[in-house]
Amino acid sequence: MKKIISCAFFLMAVSFSAQIKGKVIKIKDGDTVVVLLADKSQQTLRLAEVDCPENGQSFGSNAKQFTADQVFGKTVVFYKIGKDRYGRGVAGVFYDGDKYLSKEIVKAGFGWWYFKASKNTELQKLQDEAKQKKLGLWSDTKAISPWEFRKNIKNKTK
Numbered sequence: 001m002k003k004i005i006s007c008a009f010f011l012m013a014v015s016f017s018a019q020i021k022g023k024v025i026k027i028k029d030g031d032t033v034v035v036l037l038a039d040k041s042q043q044t045l046r047l048a049e050v051d052c053p054e055n056g057q058s059f060g061s062n063a064k065q066f067t068a069d070q071v072f073g074k075t076v077v078f079y080k081i082g083k084d085r086y087g088r089g090v091a092g093v094f095y096d097g098d099k100y101l102s103k104e105i106v107k108a109g110f111g112w113w114y115f116k117a118s119k120n121t122e123l124q125k126l127q128d129e130a131k132q133k134k135l136g137l138w139s140d141t142k143a144i145s146p147w148e149f150r151k152n153i154k155n156k157t158k
């Protein structure tokens with residue numbers, strides 16, 4: 001029942017946004033992709049509900065590779081739900097029919113459920129399962145979240 005409710009909240013959020021199709025032409029990192037639209041314009045998309053390790057952080061390249069393996073070169077459907085502080089569109093990205101990219105990343109252990117911006121508790125459950133199974137980044141007992149990693153870098157530069 002919780003899964004249905006969580007999915008319903010996300011679907012309600014995306015239902016107010018138009019469905020857009022595009023081909024993934026670049027993977028910037030585990031949670032950021034670039035899509036080529038039908039009009040030949042490009043859009044950078046920050047994946048909704050997930051935060052992957054940064055480039056240069058442990059498992060950052062693994063997360064980027066996982067995302068590339070899932071969607072690079074594929075036509076995806078996405079729903080923009082907002083913008084981040086860098087002006088990138090935040091979007092739910094779907095591929096291979098009905099696979100939700102953020103969910104697949106969390107399930108495989110290559111990203112954290114971004115609970116600060118998501119009410120989708122199914123992702124928390126999948127994260128807990130990946131952690132218990134020591135999948136991906138959870139094989140590292142000292143794994144640090146990307147938001148803590150960024151905060152540490154910011155504090156070092158002060």
